[in-house]
Amino acid sequence: MKKLFRLLAVCTFCMVMFAAPAGAEEAEFDEAYYGRFRGAGISINVFNWGEYISDGSDDSLDVNAAFEEVTGITVNYATFATNEELYSKLKGGGARYDVIIPSDYMIARMIREDMLEPLDFSNLPAFANIDEKYLDPEYDPGNLYSVPYTAGTVGIIYNTGSVDEPVDSWGILWDERYTGDMLMFSNSRDAFGIAEKYLGYSLNATDPNELRACAELLKGQKPLVQAYVMDEIFDKMVAGEAAIAPYYAGDYLTMSESNADLAFAIPKEGTNLFVDAICIPKGAQQKEAAEMYINFLCEGRVAADNITYIGYSTPNQAAFALLDEEIQNNPVSYPPDELLENTEPFLALDEETGRLMDQLWTEVLTTDQSYNKWLMPVFLIVAVAFSIGITIARRRRKIRDTLR
């Protein structure tokens, strides 16, 4: 019954939203600042992760529509799936983007390769909302190029129905009791990150011997792993097909909405603290309008709606203050400082280390698959024999028919 009421409430709210889209917002945002380009027919191209901005569903703010309403600037919005995809699109040079949102290590790499435009902070008054903790990060010393958008940690998601011991260490991913019940990252950086932390190395280790030790550890884990996946984790964990999986804290919150048995732990060995930040790439043609868009994303109410939609943690203090108390006190999204002490961001690896990691990761994924070597040839031979058999049988029948 309660659910029904909530549904009804949502429905009516949506109708209200349809009737008066973003009507009351103008008073909330500084017209002197946002109104500068009204009527100039400017458009900006925004390139963001998929499902990574509040789009007006569930009575939230449709950020892009609201921005267009407030400023009169048209937003062309496109999405990407990986940092590497973003990088290659920018390097390809065919397309012009004004606002991009890469992750920390990719920002470091782009800064190194001179692909980002320094920001004009006098044009970003709302930058003051960003929490000090997130200023001057390692990936962008001095905060010259980026404004933090979201943050989050990687931890262990587990099903309390099958795991009854308290989880506090990456060690559980090597526990044979859970053979076949655990999932693992399918991307090399995150998977190596877990091994590195478990062995007490840095997430940005460049020593080949340390990386080899990690690869050995990951090979040892392989027989226990049910599958190497990324976004399939959502469905598998919710459906109870797997009991343990390392993943991002924000996504755990989404999963726990559908399955209350799931729990989340940040291991004591430490983990990765990632930040996705907003930048302007070199070659942007509407830099000032792009900065206006960034500033809009930093406005407390906008950032609060965004973070509610995304489910990650916000580095924006004004937005944090607007969140429900329940979320503010949620140790998954906003872990206490002592847990964060061990965390470390990913930095850009040098080319050699990156290549070694990719090579070792391929090795990890291809060990123990020798039995597969014979599968394909045997299958082929059977298929060929089968088709030959059919042909012979058919020919024989034909001969018999003509004899008759």
Add this chain to the structure above:
Amino acid sequence: MKRKSSALSRIYTAVIMAFLYMPILVLIVLSFNQNKSRGAWTGFTFDWYRKLFTNRLILGAFVNTMIVALVSSVAATLIGTAAALGIHTMNKWMKKAVRMLTYIPIMSPEIIMGVSLMLLFVFVRTELGVPLELGLLTLILSHITFNIPYVIFNVLPKLRQMDSYAYDAALDLGCNPWQAFYKVILPEIMPGITAGFLMAVTYSLDDFVISYFTAGPTSQTLPLAIWGQLRRRVSPEMNALSTIIFVVVLVLLLVSNLSSMRRERRGRKAVRL
């Protein structure tokens, strides 16, 4: 003996059908699931359909996809038909050579085509100074490029089947060349042109690889938008949209099949008369 084999073949057909249509069925069922995940069924809802029509990103991508598919396949049909007419009148060796050249875009991996088109567009902009940004225009241009061969190969066989003297006869009987083409040749090759057009629309609708390289910030198509959601999760609105597309295509197919069946029946009657 005969009955047994027919039961077996019926089972076989059922299995193949299930194999083909189960995924779509699952998708349709999930588009009504209240929960965002495929793992848990929590109740029946039309929410995703309602949200779909307010989701600017998905709707924008859908509109882009339709524009690109229609514009590019119309253009490709015009160019391809003209090309097929030209190829048809070539001598034997030229014909072979041109056919070979036309095969190359079909045979070569899509990714090569995508990358080379992207490089071409970047080259045109940076070296030749033409202000051609990656966007809707480049996307349509590249879709026309890979659609032309399909039209040519659908029209050419029709031209070959046609009586080669029909055109001359039309001229003899008082048509001017344009009328001869319009009244005699075009109706003969029309089935080929339609097939080529439909094929072009289909290929354009579900192309991902080439679009991936040639689309810009203002022209994201549906396949690209779905791909963009892979880091987090594909939103259930996509299930709803896919369901709608599937139903629309199904209805269109049914209507076109029924009308062609009716036409056939009428044709048979006419013959009998």
